[in-house]
Amino acid sequence: MNPDSNPKPMVTRRQFLRNGARLTGMTGVGVLLGLVAGKSAAAGTVWQIDPQKCVRCGNCATHCVLEQSAVKCVHAFAICGYCQLCTGYFEPEPNELNTGAENCLCPTAAIKRTYVEDPYFEYNIDENLCIGCAKCVEGCNRFGNGSLFLQVRHDRCLNCNECSIARVCAGDAFRRVPAAHPYLLKTMSH
Amino acid sequence: MKTTHPPISRRDFIEKSVRGAGILAVASTAMQLETRGRSADSAANAFAYDVGSLAKTDPALLKYEEVKRFTVPGSEPRRLELGPEDKVYVATKNGVSILDRDGGPLGEVVSSSPARCLAVAADGTLYVGLRDHIEVFDAKGNSAAVWEKAGGKTWLTGLALGEHDLFAADSGNRLVLRYDRSGKLSNRVGQKNKERNVPGLIVPSPYLDVTLARDGLLRVTDPGRHRVEAYTIDGDLEFSWGKPSNAIEGFCGCCNPVALASLPNGKFVTCEKGLPRVKVYGADGTFECVVAGPESFQENAKRGSVHDLSDGTMGDLDAAVDSQGRIYVLDVVARDVRILRKKS
Numbered sequence: 148m149n150p151d152s153n154p155k156p157m158v159t160r161r162q163f164l165r166n167g168a169r170l171t172g173m174t175g176v177g178v179l180l181g182l183v184a185g186k187s188a189a190a191g192t193v194w195q196i197d198p199q200k201c202v203r204c205g206n207c208a209t210h211c212v213l214e215q216s217a218v219k220c221v222h223a224f225a226i227c228g229y230c231q232l233c234t235g236y237f238e239p240e241p242n243e244l245n246t247g248a249e250n251c252l253c254p255t256a257a258i259k260r261t262y263v264e265d266p267y268f269e270y271n272i273d274e275n276l277c278i279g280c281a282k283c284v285e286g287c288n289r290f291g292n293g294s295l296f297l298q299v300r301h302d303r304c305l306n307c308n309e310c311s312i313a314r315v316c317a318g319d320a321f322r323r324v325p326a327a328h329p330y331l332l333k334t335m336s337h
Numbered sequence: 338m339k340t341t342h343p344p345i346s347r348r349d350f351i352e353k354s355v356r357g358a359g360i361l362a363v364a365s366t367a368m369q370l371e372t373r374g375r376s377a378d379s380a381a382n383a384f385a386y387d388v389g390s391l392a393k394t395d396p397a398l399l400k401y402e403e404v405k406r407f408t409v410p411g412s413e414p415r416r417l418e419l420g421p422e423d424k425v426y427v428a429t430k431n432g433v434s435i436l437d438r439d440g441g442p443l444g445e446v447v448s449s450s451p452a453r454c455l456a457v458a459a460d461g462t463l464y465v466g467l468r469d470h471i472e473v474f475d476a477k478g479n480s481a482a483v484w485e486k487a488g489g490k491t492w493l494t495g496l497a498l499g500e501h502d503l504f505a506a507d508s509g510n511r512l513v514l515r516y517d518r519s520g521k522l523s524n525r526v527g528q529k530n531k532e533r534n535v536p537g538l539i540v541p542s543p544y545l546d547v548t549l550a551r552d553g554l555l556r557v558t559d560p561g562r563h564r565v566e567a568y569t570i571d572g573d574l575e576f577s578w579g580k581p582s583n584a585i586e587g588f589c590g591c592c593n594p595v596a597l598a599s600l601p602n603g604k605f606v607t608c609e610k611g612l613p614r615v616k617v618y619g620a621d622g623t624f625e626c627v628v629a630g631p632e633s634f635q636e637n638a639k640r641g642s643v644h645d646l647s648d649g650t651m652g653d654l655d656a657a658v659d660s661q662g663r664i665y666v667l668d669v670v671a672r673d674v675r676i677l678r679k680k681s
Contacts, residue, residue, distance in 0.1 A: 203382075203386070204382055205382035205383055205384040205385065208383075208384060209383070228541020228542060228561065228591060228592060229541070230541050230561060230591040230592065231561075232563070232581050232590075232591050233591060234590050234591045234611070239386070239387070239388050239391065239583055240391075240582075240583050240584070252386070254384065266539060266561065266562070280383075280384035281384065282384045282385075282386050285385075285386035286386050289386065289388070289590070289611050290589065290590030290591050290592070290593075290610070290611035290612075291541065291542070291590065291591045291592065291611075292541060292542050
């Protein structure tokens with residue numbers, strides 16, 4: 148052995164454990180900071196449905212983690228024609244234009260029809276009954292002005308990191324929007 | 338007693354690793370298949386709005402056959418009209434595309450904003466309805482006049498020419514404006530008036546059309562009531578016909594018909610949206626036959642009636658009739674014109 152050479156100092160077991168603990172601690176702090184930063188970013192956004200992309204596939208009613216979906220039908224009254232024969236309210240071939248269950252499209256009777264003046268009627272959604280199936284939305288969009296559309300209601304939504312409806316959304320209509328502007332509402336210039 | 342594990346050879350290690358990887362691969366594939374199966378299940382919509390049975394037309398009712406089809410060159414076609422020598426005029430985003438009867442381009446007239454409706458005089462003078470006013474072009478396509486705006490919520494969707502008048506369907510104000518050929522507004526037809534027993538037009542969306550029939554009466558669509566109303570040019574309501582029904586003899590959906598045209602024999606061609614179909618009715622409103630049913634407009638039928646909320650609805654059909662009684666149908670979604678003649 149050459150006495151001039153500098154042999155590497157031996158690492159004692161104590162030093163090794165100390166260094167290991169330090170490294171683990173630093174890594175933990177990094178991971179913690181990352182998680183906090185990520186959570187802050189997620190807290191700034193919420194899930195919402197782009198009504199222009201929605202294809203009324205029915206998955207909103209069946210794929211939410213909640214027992215009753217957080218997705219509800221909403222109504223843009225400014226767009227509505229207040230029609231006597233509302234294709235969002237009535238079956239495609241109703242027997243009569245009245246509120247009889249056999250004539251109504253909604254499977255849970257969540258749409259309320261109110262007479263305004265001849266020949267206009269107003270249609271309101273009872274969100275406690277609405278299951279977000281979009282049957283009325285399809286009827287309204289196919290024949291009418293599209294004033295009925297689906298939205299994620301944020302008084303119900305759990306804002307899951309991975310929304311189970313978004314995973315199966317046939318129109319790829321789910322996206323995150325700023326929590327400060329949580330709804331994507333329809334407007335019309337006519 | 339201390340137990341000793343037998344040493345594992347490299348060969349054993351590799352062999353066990355391969356087995357483990359294989360098991361993992363099988364499990365992963367099974368999970369993938371399960372997820373795909375779930376997606377397939379969700380494709381069958383338990384809440385489907387089913388109008389499938391209405392989308393097929395009884396062949397016995399189809400009395401017309403397609404003889405030609407061509408694509409419209411301009412973007413966003415909305416209405417069509419036939420002019421002198423059966424030239425085809427199509428209102429588009431840029432103005433009006435002029436085509437020969439086979440669809441060959443003859444020219445283009447550029448308007449100041451998207452053209453929404455049009456009428457062509459026998460001398461080739463072109464009247465173009467923009468959103469809130471009318472622009473006039475001579476037969477060579479030169480600008481001849483820009484008429485004053487009618488005011489209010491004017492949204493023009495249909496024009497019809499009389500001998501001395503131009504009638505403009507204003508869906509925004511729910512009436513028909515009567516102008517003389519110089520652009521002077523002389524009357525409003527279809528406006529609610531109890532003294533004249535006019536109930537007023539119901540126009541839930543920007544679809545209102547007018548045509549001047551051979552009997553000298555205007556025919557105006559009343560889409561909210563699912564009927565066609567006949568007015569004198571002075572604005573008296575004479576009679577009406579039509580009923581709401583998805584069945585073939587009625588007008589479907591919440592607001593139809595969306596377009597009208599007169600046949601040389603005094604009958605009328607109607608166009609509907611939602612269930613896109615073109616039909617012929619007698620002068621008294623008796624349903625006669627189908628020109629083309631929903632199966633002829635598959636893309637249009639899929640798309641529904643709403644697809645441009647910023648600029649009104651644009652999911653409809655339009656029809657015009659040539660000098661031989663052939664019907665030209667514009668499919669706004671497919672951006673094509675079909676020529677149909679009566680089966681012999």
